[in-house]
Amino acid sequence: MSAALFDLVILWVPKESDVDYSELQKLLTTEFPTRFIVHSFTKTQEAIQHVQSIKNSSRPLIVITKLGKTKESLGQILIETIRRNDKRTFIILHSHKTCADPNLR
Numbered sequence: 737m738s739a740a741l742f743d744l745v746i747l748w749v750p751k752e753s754d755v756d757y758s759e760l761q762k763l764l765t766t767e768f769p770t771r772f773i774v775h776s777f778t779k780t781q782e783a784i785q786h787v788q789s790i791k792n793s794s795r796p797l798i799v800i801t802k803l804g805k806t807k808e809s810l811g812q813i814l815i816e817t818i819r820r821n822d823k824r825t826f827i828i829l830h831s832h833k834t835c836a837d838p839n840l841r
Contacts, residue, residue, distance in 0.1 A: 743793055744772040747783040747801040748830075749809045756830065760800070772798075779808050784817050787825075797825045 744764075750757040764774060773795070777783040783801075790797070799818065801811030811829060818825050 739770075740773045741771050741795065742773070743790055743795045743797045744774045745783055745787055745797065745799045746774065746776045747778075747780060747799070747804075747809070747811055747814055748776070749778045749802070749804070780804070780810050780813050781808075783814050787814070787818060788821070791822060797822070798828070799825055800828045800830060802830050 746760075748757055748760075764772060775783075775786055777786065783799075787797070787799070799814065801814055802809075803812065804810035815827055815829070818827065
């Protein structure tokens with residue numbers, strides 16, 4: 737069994753009907769079961785605290801987040817915090833609205 741290559745932080749408030757979240761979880765467990773150490777959060781502050789606690793990790797950090805709808809789940813705050821402190825983190829912002837509107841990209 738190989739060692740994990742990446743730390744993966746997911747800030748996502750799943751809903752029962754959230755197919756994208758289910759597909760992401762399925763992909764991670766079936767296609768990449770040993771490549772990521774997955775840390776899932778539903779609250780922005782918890783994700784920020786975790787990211788700050790592992791900033792000296794030897795593994796590269798990947799963050800997947802949605803835009804969020806409440807102050808507790810805003811991905812923007814997490815992204816801004818990371819960008820202030822670490823320019824090497826790879827961030828994936830999952831947003832159908834942003835993808836559909838070139839002016840928002």
